Amino acid sequence: MSYRREHRASRTSLFDGLDGLEEGRVRASSSYSHEISEPENDKAMDNLQDRVSLLKRLTGDIHEEVESHNRMLDRMGNNMDASRGVMSVTMDRFKMVFEKKSNSRMCKLVGFFVVLFLTIYFLIR
Incomplete structure (x- = not known):
């Protein structure tokens, strides 16, 4: 409960000096009041325009990168489908x-692979 009172008190003290609109600008308490001149306003608008154009270029670059990754993933998916077909034929x-x-032919084939594996193993070792 005391938190709400403190919050309201600080909010009230912050906005006490607000008198309303005068000549197209908000006039706050004397410690916060300042006027923005036309050149400063133009400079701020130029800075904002530069930031917006930078963000536009950045989003364009991100879009191009996403498109290139999508194309790469599509090609990879197609290659995987093709390899899946080759593997199914092999299986x-x-x-x-x-x-x-x-069975005799299969036993000879398995025996050949075992002998080949052991020969390679002992040659490497």
Whole structure:
């Protein structure tokens, strides 16, 4: 409750000197009042215009970057789809090899790979 009273008191003291509109500007208490001259206003508008143009260029650059990343992601997605197709064909071929009933041929193939692996291992070591 005391917080609200303090808040209201500080707010009231802040806006006590506000008299209203005089000659197109707000006149505040004497410690806050100042007039803005026309050259200062033009300078402030020029600064604001420079900032707006900078932000416009920045958003344009961000837009171009996002577009280039979207194109890159589309190409990557297409490449992944193509590789998925190649992998499915390869897996189908492996299934056909493993479904055949020639066990002696499969044993020879597995034995060859084991011997090849061991030979390479001992040569590297």
